[in-house]
Amino acid sequence: MGGSPLSGQGALTSAGSSPGAGLDLTDNAHTDNSCSVASYTADKFYEYVAVAEMLYTLATDKAAREQLFAELRGSALGRYLGAPRGEAIYQTYEFLKEKWFGDPIEAERHRQLGIDAVDEWQASQEELYAAIADSLMNIYEEFKRRFTQCGMLYGFATLGVDGTFFLGELAIGAGIAGVTAKALKSMKFVVSRLKDGSVVVRATTAGGGKLERTFTKEALEAKYGKPDDNHFGSLEHDTNREIPDKSADDLLKEKRTKEAAEAKARRQDEHPDGSYRDPVDPKGVRRAADGEAIIQDRDGNWTRVSDMPRRDNVYTGRWGETTADRYATEQGWEKINGPSTTMDSPFTGPNRIDAIYRDPGPPPRYIVSDAKALGAKQGTTKDDVLQMSKQWIEERLGKAGLSRADMRALQQGKYDPVLLKVDKNGNVTEVWLDKDGMPASTPTWRKQ
CATH class of the missing domain: 3.40.1350.10 (Trna Endonuclease; Chain: A, domain 1)
Incomplete structure (x- = not known):
């Protein structure tokens, strides 16, 4: 960990520009560790970073965004943005009427007005989703900034409480307002952990939009590290680890590919059946072609x-x-x-x-x-x-x-x-x- 704890048992760590975000002291106190905010934060580490990863997913995956915000099309906001579509339908009716019973020049004018209305409607929809994407990325970047500069205690504390995560304060910090803020206002995340350490994140909106993703512990560690790799709070010029701008799954794939290449390069004493010796393994251990460990039984096989x-x-x-x-x-x-x-x-x-x-x-x-x-x-x-x-x-x-x-x-x-x-x-x-x-x-x- 890159923190700089003060001397003494149970010493606090500065949280930089976030007053009150230093580690709380329970050692040799009347309270016990179950009262520790630092303990609670470390315990919830994977849940918090899974929420951050869901934010990244929504900011970068168009299909995921449209699934979650599909209800906007039927909302008051969606009807407002869809007004040009109604205009397009009206112009199409006028075009057909003029074509068959009126002036061909007037028919062409209505046809073009209809095309323009459709283009305007499509543009309004795209602009909304683009604004949502930009806003979600801004929220994600705001979380990263707080996590990196102020430590994970402050970054997490301003993201959510007890498994239900709201974007309110982060949205304010990211400078989001107007129509997009209304679209995001009631969005929340609910998380749960599976026995294998994976975290399920369910994103919902007030209009009934839903999106669920499962993030494995290994993938989250590939991007955000382990709790030990991160500060609770940080000192000036001693910031937290940088978070890469790639998805956790992509980083895990890169990690596994690199490890596989390194393991292949280390192979020694290869046999015709594909088994080999990896020098990092203890003496008396070989590997099958697929990487499984091979050892000798009591008969030496x-x-x-x-x-x-x-x-x-x-x-x-x-x-x-x-x-x-x-x-x-x-x-x-x-x-x-x-x-x-x-x-x-x-x-x-x-x-x-x-x-x-x-x-x-x-x-x-x-x-x-x-x-x-x-x-x-x-x-x-x-x-x-x-x-x-x-x-x-x-x-x-x-x-x-x-x-x-x-x-x-x-x-x-x-x-x-x-x-x-x-x-x-x-x-x-x-x-x-x-x-x-x-x-x-x-x-x-x-x-x-």
Whole structure:
């Protein structure tokens, strides 16, 4: 993160030109983290940026705009703009009357008047939609300006409240008025999150216009980054990350294309079946032609991880831990409960903590992790204690081989539990957990 926190625990970060948008302080206070606006904002990050992406979609996609604002054609505004169309119908009637029963010259005059009226009607419609497109882009640019210059707390706070987002203040900030402002005045967005992290945005207007889009978490991150990549508030000359002027989906495609090209360029030891070795993978891991990880089973046979027999689940689990440790290293997390797992590490059994990491931050924090490969689930003890819950973790800290200082910090609850979910291609997804071992979109360190 590019913020410049002041010294001291729970220090605030300046929000530049937006007074009151600095991080609220709940640490060592009578309030708790559930009262933190900063915590709430981080928790809602993907919903807010999904709304921004819907704005971008409406500003750049003509078909989406016309679908949402189709009711304008039947509204009072639409009837006003459609007056030339009625004139065209009248002139067509006059043209036919003169053609068959009157003066041919007068008929031609009415024909031209009708054509001119149609052109005027079409132009009025196009002008309205063009004005709406320009206004939506101005609103989007205003959001980007606030997000970049003042931090995401201020940018989000002026965009919406509790999942229903209105464009009122942003429209004012973007200088929108007149007929277009009336068209946009009652437009709102309602968002919801799916279990896979995707965000559904439903845009509606008072006249009954509707448009729905689903944005994946990966696509939103490709454009807006992760919460960690952005300030809550910023100092002068220390602005937030720039937001590219491309759609999130297009940026995700570019990212995947680049990654695929880089992976292909790294290939080593290619076999006739298309399998190969990627040097960034841990030793003892190969790749199938389609990129799926291949490891050896108990008999030494190279097998796709998704085809590994149930009797060899321990090998799949060890591959998951090895991949998770590599991912943690890439994040700058230091493993403190032993060396990183390799494909040659001994099997230690399921009734233990996979990994404890120290992240120097800022802010400094501890992370208790469990790797879950190919959709593996959390288990429970015979006493129905869920794996990775606070109780489950703290019952096992004594056997984690930690230093006194690290043990003291973890016993005081200064850690966050996370599942590192590994798919068949070795991609890792973080799923942060609450004290009960259930998914929580925001780790507690972000709330401090």
